[in-house]
Amino acid sequence: MKTNYNTIMEEIIDSLDNKPKLLLHACCGVCSSAVLERLYPHFDITILFYNPNIYPENEYNKRLETQKEIISKMNLDVKILETNYESEEFTKISKGLEEEKEGGERCTKCYLLRLEKTAHLAQLNNFDYFCTTLSVSPYKNAEKLNKIGKILEEKYNTKYLYSDFKKKEGYKRSTQLAKQYNLYRQDYCGCEYSLKEAKEKALQKLV
Numbered sequence: 001m002k003t004n005y006n007t008i009m010e011e012i013i014d015s016l017d018n019k020p021k022l023l024l025h026a027c028c029g030v031c032s033s034a035v036l037e038r039l040y041p042h043f044d045i046t047i048l049f050y051n052p053n054i055y056p057e058n059e060y061n062k063r064l065e066t067q068k069e070i071i072s073k074m075n076l077d078v079k080i081l082e083t084n085y086e087s088e089e090f091t092k093i094s095k096g097l098e099e100e101k102e103g104g105e106r107c108t109k110c111y112l113l114r115l116e117k118t119a120h121l122a123q124l125n126n127f128d129y130f131c132t133t134l135s136v137s138p139y140k141n142a143e144k145l146n147k148i149g150k151i152l153e154e155k156y157n158t159k160y161l162y163s164d165f166k167k168k169e170g171y172k173r174s175t176q177l178a179k180q181y182n183l184y185r186q187d188y189c190g191c192e193y194s195l196k197e198a199k200e201k202a203l204q205k206l207v
Helices: 005-015 029-039 057-073 087-094 105-124 142-156 167-180 192-206
Strands: 021-025 044-049 079-082 129-132
Touching: 005 167, 021 029, 021 105, 029 044, 029 057, 029 167, 044 057, 044 105, 057 079, 087 105, 105 129, 105 142, 129 142
Parallel strands: 021 044, 021 129, 044 079
Antiparallel strands: none
């Protein structure tokens, strides 16, 4: 039987008696919208925008600005922690996996790259929990994400907020909020390989 990570998250939230500090990795403003709506009442949230996979750099900047935009438009008291655009870090972990389809080993390494950065910064800055918005997407494997989270929780001695944000129509809600707030919505995951794959699929539809 598959683990229901949404149920685990709800049990964690029910056990809280204050608003612990949460470092929430966000891949983009659209994905974070529904997640922020759900978690904001329960946590003191700081968004970490660390996405060295995003290609090209102007796309990275566009998604970063959209992340800031949704926080402002939702009128949330949420801080944002920006990092430098470190595309070389993604290039390193992708070596030899350039031809992998989306959802394969390259993606798993990308999950680890971004979650480990989150866990490390959470430990350094005394956050109570760390988490990621990635599981809101129907294309992201929540089982893999939570297993990585568990490993990093033990390595960095900081609690991971187990979650599957696509549950309870989380993805649908993110699209509704994107439309409500007129947010930029990208049409590919982020990396140059997913961009290439998206373009190939678009061409196939025209044939």
